[in-house]
Amino acid sequence: MAAAAGLSVANLYYHQPLLGEIGRTFQASDRALGLIPAFSQVGYALGLLFIVPLGDSLERRRTIVVMTALVSLALMGVAIAPNMPWMVIASGVVGVTTVVPQLLVPLAAHLAPETQRGRVVGTVMSGLLIGILLSRTAAGLLGVRFGWRAMFWIAAALMLVLVVVLRLTLPSQPASSTLPYPALLRSLGGLVREEPLLRLHSLLGALTFGSFSAFWATLALYLQSMPEHYGPQVAGLFGVVGVAGAVAAPLVGRYADVRGDRRINMFAVGVLFLSFVVLALLGHSLWGIALGVILLDLGAQANQIANQARVYALRPEARNRLNTVYMVTYFAGGASGAWLGSMAWSRWGWLGVCAVGGGMALTGLVVLGFAGLRRPAA
Incomplete structure (x- = not known):
């Protein structure tokens, strides 16, 4: 499940280190290129909203x-996009259909013993984050050698292989709900109204993933603008650096199994904010960017695991719908961060990107602070 989550979520991110190459193919501006990651994330949020709830009412495999x-x-x-509008729309369709990881994570949580749920979710999520990070590495290396279109043909072939593997290896799991589709969608609003923890952790997820996306959506453009004019290969290699943060996922999951407080969220979001301080001060050098990437991915992943461990514990019979609410908010935040980061880059450069990312992380810390103040009264 971890491997399948990583391979499938990678489809959302292959374009990021190749934005410069795509822009040259279509003679597109930086602002137009920013629509590609934004539409991918918006499409993913739509897929989460309208497709993932079906995991509660259909046979999951x-x-x-x-x-x-x-x-x-x-x-x-x-891969066959003839112009920029087609590219943007097709990227949105990829986002809509790339919901497999968010069907796999609730399935893993469902299959895991209650005392090991955080560790199991952490393991699958580590595969997911490694897929996000190494997708950039693969795209950077293969895109330079064979062209950006070849990367998407390869990705399509990988998904066809994964169809066979998943069909043969996943256990059959019956539906956990008999609600018809319209009732499933209506029940999402009820979950939001009735579960304050779901609202809190969804907002935290949106802010931290927006911060994360502001950086990764603009990194290739920043590297290309540096005096050395670094290309997609260098942008992709930062994905390998970021894997260091992904190894924290199972450790965070084990901690979440033992403790249910928000200290790990506060630590994670604080590390995320620190990463943008480092990127703003030391981002003129590759080693400074590498240090920032490690902190960025560690903070984002630790916060994500802590959030999901708490959300999945709320209502076992509605895990796919809980995941829908959480992940729709999460990726809407990612789309906003990617768009804001692109706008900040086109107007204010690298410091503008760091201000967007750091500002979203700082807002997360403020939200946690207010939540901690309200808890004793509740």
Whole structure:
């Protein structure tokens, strides 16, 4: 499940180190290129909202296999894009269909013993984050050697292989709810109203992933603008550096199994804020960016695992719908961060990107502070 989550979520991020190459192909501006990651994240949020709830009312293995096949077709659409509008729309369709990781994570939580749920979720999420990070490395290396279109053809082929593997290896899991589809969607609002912890951790997830996305959506453009004019390969290699943060996921999950407080969220968001201080002060050098990337990915991943461990514990019979609310908010925050980061880059350069990312992380710390003040009264 960790490997499948990593391979499938990677589809959302192959374009990031290749934005410069895509821009040259279509003669697109930096502002237009910013629409590609933004539409990918918005599409993903729409897929989470309208497709992931079906994981509670349909046989889960079949749903996962069908969505994996559909994302392969969407990737082929990106690979043959003849112009920039097609590229942007096709990227959005890839986002809509790339919901397999968010069907796999609740399934893993469902299969795991209660005392090990945080560790299991952490393991699958570490695979997911490694997929996000190494997708940039793979795209940077393969995109330079074979062209950016080849990367998406390769990704489509990988998804077809994954269709077969998932069909043969995943256990069949019956539906946990008999609600019809319209009732499933309506129940999302009830979960938001009735679960304050869901609201809190969804907001924290949105702010931290927005901060994360502001950096990664603009890194390739920043590296290209430096005096050395670093290309997609260098941008992709920072994904390897970021894997150091992903190894924290199972450790965070074990801590979340033992303790249910928010100290790990405060620590994680604080590390995320610190990463943008480092990137602003030391981002003129590759080693400074590398240090910032390690802190960025550690903070983002630790916060994500702590959030999901608490959210999945709320209502076992509604885990896919809880995940829908959480992840729709999370990726809406990611889309906002990618767009704000791109706008800040086009107007104020690298310091503007760091201000956006650091500002979103700082807002997360303020939210946690207010939540801690309200808790004794509640």
